[in-house]
Amino acid sequence: MVDSVAKNREDILLEVKGLKTYFHTEYGVVRAVNGVDITFPRGKVVGVVGESGCGKSVTALSIMQLVSQPPGKIEAGTIMYYPEDEAPIDILSLNPKERKMRELRGKELAMIFQEPMTSLNPIYTVGDQIIEKVQVHFPMDRNEAKEYAIDMLNKVGIPDPAQRVDEYPHQMSGGMRQRAMIAIALACDPRFLIADEPTTALDVTVQAQILILMQDLQQEFGTSIMLVTHDLGVVGEMADVVAVMYMGKVVEYADVQTLFYEPRHPYTRGLLRSIPLIGQSGARWLSPIEGMLPDPYDQIIGCSFAARCPHRTEQCQHETPPWLESEDGRGVRCWLYA
């Protein structure tokens, strides 16, 4: 049942351990990512879910070493990347601006951003924005790179790619732009793809198309995907494994079936209960999680979910719950299971 969770070292493509990314602002320190561990198995889709501000996007940017510094700073942790035939690399040991990191970025690790409107540069054609990337990593001249770009646009299902390669982002619809962005991300055949809320800005009908496209491409290229989203429906559709984040920490990690049918952490259970289900009626139809997210500037003692948790005990309010991992690879951060 939990065969999606990696058990052997060879099955792991990327491993985030003890990641802490803080933002030092005028008003204090925001501990956006405060000790995150996530394992990304080779060739699988890992859904990272949580509310706005839980640190999921910052985790993604930390993996790419794209956190703006200052005000951001990666304070601690390792991000081990295991290429197939080469020695493992700790991404965080690389200088974000230097050659080695830049070779990983785009070639091995790629990213799709949330807003297709603002993530494409308005004054370059879609083709130029693919060609630019291809020419960094492959020794191609402009014509070869353009052929490659047309081929990529074709793969992401853009009609008339030979013609649309010369179009500007504003000449395309939202869905087409997101396809173009996927084409840019998948150019150069990266092993690890981060999709940060790839469908949030799109119409519902287009969302489904993009998800199906990503699934098809994932199977074709064998890419591992980190799917950052707040939408549990998308996770259920796409992910093999799910990491649930709350206040800068992973609170539960399990394969998707287990998570949906036997959620352990009270926060996960709360999240699942706050999805509207058609056919249910009465008071149980929707039950939101009580309370509000704590102030991001506060440093919380004990479990960060304690204030909103229906099962909290005295212990939860004073001691930080440990990460409890069972043999099948699933894990939870909660005193209920200690």
Added chain:
Amino acid sequence: MANYLTKRLIYMLITLFGISIISFTVIQLPPGDYLTSYITELQASGTVVDEAQIASLRQRYGLDKPIYVQYFKWITGIFRGDFGRSFEWNESVRVLISERLPMTIAISLLTLVFTYVLAIPIGIYSAVRQYSFGDYLAIFIGFIGISIPGFLLALVLMFAFYHMFGISIGGLFSAAFEDAPWSWAKFKDLVDHLWVPMIVVGMSGTAGLIRTMRATTLDELGKDYVKMARSKGLPEWKVILKHPVRVAINPIVSTVGWELPRIVSGTTIVAVVLSLPITGPLLLQALLSQDMYLAGSFIMMLSVLTVIGTLISDILLAVIDPRIRLE
């Protein structure tokens, strides 16, 4: 495109027609005309004024005719390339202006290049290294540059150089070369003098442009497409120059056309202080003495350059930004 240009050209002609009427009228608005100011001047110096001579002058210059006749005579002359005669200089307006034009254009273009070459890189640096020491320094110098009037800086420089080194930095040539024919030595002398107006005139423009470039670049630096460009693995300098800077520079490139009239008018007050032989002081003097054909032709010329400059700006904007269509 052709349609758009035709439409714009027609609008330009209408605009210029309006400007010609207004400027001609405004020049005539103060009581009297060139001859009355001329008579006052003569009387002030104690010369006896011969009424008959004045009347004949008035007739010769057409000043006894109604204003619309004078306007008509002037405007039809312009179409034949005749801008009228300057009363004060007793010389054709065309000759007067073309004498001063080359040096005016030289100084203005030099200033323009100086402004852009200095301001754009500093603006980019200031934005990319926001709140660094270099950024604060640029902001500080920028504020000084904006707040000190050019003529004051000119006066201070002239005083300082005369006081400390005993050299005069006014004008464009040393006395020895003023009327000499062109030679290598004269050219070198010109270069020695040219940097003063270049810095004085260019300073406030540079300071303003640094601030514009910094602000527009900062607006773009935080955009998602910059992160996207980094995520492709581009080197940082290429990310900055190819993406945010290329977008941020649009408003600056597209307003280059507006500099066109400034290239010809120069900076009048600074030019007066530094006694530069350029067109600015000529216009000022023409307005003071109601030398109406000189002043009117000047204003017409500047207006033509302004509307052409605006057209150039609009076309440039469409060329550099694919989101803008000319229709």
